[in-house]
Amino acid sequence: MNAGRIVVGMSGGVDSSVAALLLRDAGFDVTGLFMQNWVEDGSGDCRAEDDRRDAVAVSGKLGLPIRFRDFSREYWDGVFQHFLAEYAVGRTPNPDVLCNREIKFKHFLDAAHELGAEGIATGHYSRVDCVRGEYRLLRAKDRGKDQSYFLHQLGQRQLAATRFPLGELHKDDVRRIAAQHQLPTAAKKDSTGICFIGERDFREFLGQYLPARTGEIRDPSGNCVGEHPGVFHYTLGQREGLHIGGVRGRAQAPWFVVGKDVERNLLYVDQGHDSPWLQSRSLRSETMHWIASHAPATRFACTAQTRYRQPDEDCEVELHDDGSVSVRFARPQRAVTPGQSLVLYDGDTCLGGAVILHTDAPAVTHQFTRNDAA
Structure with missing residues (x-):
């Protein structure tokens, strides 16, 4: 039938x-x-x-x-x-x-x-x-x-x-x-890269549309530790592509992106995968989209993901009059990134999500001052 x-x-x-x-x-x-x-x-x-x-x-x-x-x-x-x-x-x-x-x-x-x-x-x-x-x-x-x-x-x-x-x-x-069933795609490699755009040198691709300017890479104290080819090529928590050599007085440990100042074309980095500059306990979203067309309540507990394939993270959610939410996590979260998606779950049920507006991570809210007046 x-x-x-x-x-x-x-x-x-x-x-x-x-x-x-x-x-x-x-x-x-x-x-x-x-x-x-x-x-x-x-x-x-x-x-x-x-x-x-x-x-x-x-x-x-x-x-x-x-x-x-x-x-x-x-x-x-x-x-x-x-x-x-x-x-x-x-x-x-x-x-x-x-x-x-x-x-x-x-x-x-x-x-x-x-x-x-x-x-x-x-x-x-x-x-x-x-x-x-x-x-x-x-x-x-x-x-x-x-x-x-x-x-x-x-x-x-x-x-x-x-x-x-x-x-x-x-x-x-x-x-x-x-x-x-002998389908021609049985052994075909899974696609990666940007949706519908495919696999390519992302930095070169983005440069066709957003001309990059070189600028300083600084540590959280404002000391210059390197040079970047364009601040918008980087995201919080990123390690690859920094090309920071040995820095006098600093340990031979990897550097990670902890902040960006696009207006002044500055990239901020720190050493250590779990740098305190990358840690946050709460965030604010843009307007939420609810799959059921309504929120479960004005305040409720659930789990959340702030990136793909992340383990469930327990949190408390508060709904605001403008449709946004505040989320408080049960434990600190690493490299929660504005512009990425917050997605909420009740067990296996996806409740909805929204774009992350800002977090309470010091890399986002701290005003870098020392050696930073230029």
């Missing part, structure tokens, strides 16, 4: 390939759709044409029709310009979150409805259920691959129309299923 028409976002990877296979075998009337969301500029390994060919090959193997849509303008307007604006003011944005909200579960969903489909499916590792008429976003069974963190901006309309066929599977199972 036909279970209804559904459009699967075919990325050319193994996950979306197996998602389409599982839905086909479950009796759905499946159509694939390949999204082009970036106009290749020749600056890196975008692999869009390779992915397109693989999506076509998989669809042919499964006997499924495939459609194509160009969302590159929508991606530029809805995702990439915001990405650049955030970097320009020294924050570290998460384009995958916006990409899911603005492209994969907005324009893609609209395109599926135009094709007469009842809903969409993707190869994300997450789950959806419905309890008393309310749709919930749940973590995947494979916690190591769970992607609910990147999906926290979805709402009731999107979840009601979305299936995640891989939510109950582990990645090894997905590879095994693909190999058993």
